Amino acid sequence: MNNRDSELIGGMLAEKGYEIVEEEKDADVILFNTCSVRQHAEDRVTGNLRKLAARKKKDPDLRIGVLGCMAQRHQDLLLKEFPQVDIVVGPSNIYDIPDLLAKTDTTEKLLAVNNKKRPGKKIEADQRSGVFSAFVNIMYGCNNFCSYCIVPHVRGREVSRPKKNILNEIKGLVDRGFKEVTLLGQNVNSYGKGLTNKITFQELLEAVNDIEGLRRIRFTTSHPKDARKGLFRAIKELPKVCEHLHLPLQSGSDKILDLMNRKYKYEDYKEKIALLREMVPDVGLSTDIIIGFPSEKERDFEATERAMEEIAWNSAFIFKYSPRPPAVSSFLKDDVPEEVKKERNTGLLNLQKRISLAKNKTMIGSEQEVLV
Ligand code: 5AD
Ligand code: SF4
Helix, strand or coil: CCCHHHHHHHHHHCCCHCCCCCCCHCEEEEEEECCCHHHHHHHHHHHHHHHHHHHHHCCCCEEEEEHHHHHHHHHHHHHHHCCCCCECCHHHHHHHHHHHHHHHCCCEEECCCCCCCCCCCCCCCCCCCCCCCEEEEEEEEECCCCCCCCHHHHCCCCEEHHHHHHHHHHHHHHCCCEEEEEEECHHHHHHHCCCCCCCCCHHHHHHCCCCCCCCCEEEECCCCCCCCCHHHHHHHCCCCCHHHCEEECCCCCHHHHHHHHCCCHHHHHHHHHHHHHHCCCCEEEEEEEEEEECCCCCCHHHHHHHHHHHHCCCCCEEEEECCCCCCCHCCCCCCCCHHHHHHHHHHHHHHHHHHHHHHHCCCCCCCCCCCC
C-alpha cells in the first residue's frame, strides 16, 4: 500500500516537473513515505532524519518531508523534535503534497493530517515501479481494530473505491502492457460496503476477470473471519485469479486470538483452509504471524508451532510483537522478554523454512504457468 502511495506521489510530482534521482545526495527534496506497523520501521525513519540534520543546516533549501502513517501518528514529535523536517503529511492527505512543497519557501513547517475520508484523484502522469505487474487500490482504511494494530488509527475507517474507477485504472494499465494486478485493501473481503452501487468483492473479481488482455489477478489482504466459500469459489472458477490466498492467522492460540480481537478461533481458520483446499487442491497459502504478544506463554507459542505444522503454509511472514499506542494492546504489559521473542521468532522461521522447502520439492517435475 505504501509502495502504491509512493507511486502516486511520484506521479503528482512528475506532473509538476520534479524528477526522481538515483542518489540521495543529488536530491533537492527528500520524502520519507513511512510505515508505523512496527517500531522498527519508525526507528529507521528517525535515524535517517537525524542523519539529514547536518545537511539541512548547510543547505537550507533542501526540503524534507515525512509522509504516511508515522506522519499521522507522530505529528507533534516530528514538528517539535525534528527542525529539519519541512512537511508532515498523513496518508489521507497525499494529494496535498505538491501544494505544500510549493509553499515551503514562505512558511516554516507545514502539516496536513486531517485523517478524513481519502479523496480519489486521477493522476495523469501515473507512475508505476513495475512494467508488467501493478498494485491497484480498491479500498482504504480498516474497521477491524485488531488490538495490536495501528492501521485503523492512522489510515482511518474503511472506504471502498467505486468499481468503475478501479476497472478504468486496470484497463489503462492493460493498455500500457501490464499483465498482472494486485488488488489492495486492508480487508478486501469487506469491499463494497458503503458504496451506493452495491457490490461484493467476488463481484469485483468477476468484473476484473472480464478485462480483456489482463492475465493475472492477485489480491491482499483477506481477514479469516470474512473469507468464505464465495471467495474460494472465485479463486477456483475465475481463470485469471491466481490460486493463492494470503490469510493472516496471527496466532495459533485461541486465548491470544481473543486478546488480539481477531474474532475467530484456530479451529475456524483450519476449517476454512480445509474447505479451500478441497475446492482448490493446489492452492498456494501464506500467512502473517505475530509472536510475543502480551501474556503469550510457552503453550500459546506451541499452539502456533502446531498450527504451522498442521496448515503447512507455503510461506509465512513472522513478526515480533511491537506495542503501538494508541492501539488497545499497548495498554497490556509487553511482558514477553526480548530474548524469548527472538528465540520464538527464530524457531518459527526455521520451522517455516523446512515446510516451505518440503512444499517446493513436491513441485519438482510439475508443469506450472510462469509470468516472465
Ligand atoms: N506488532 C507486530 N506485528 C504487527 N503486525 C501488525 N501490527 C503489529 C504489531 N503491533 C503484523 C501483522 C499484520 C502484518 C501486516 O503486520 O501480522 O498482519
Ligand atoms: Fe490491522 Fe486488523 Fe485492520 Fe489488518 S484487519 S489492518 S491487522 S486492524
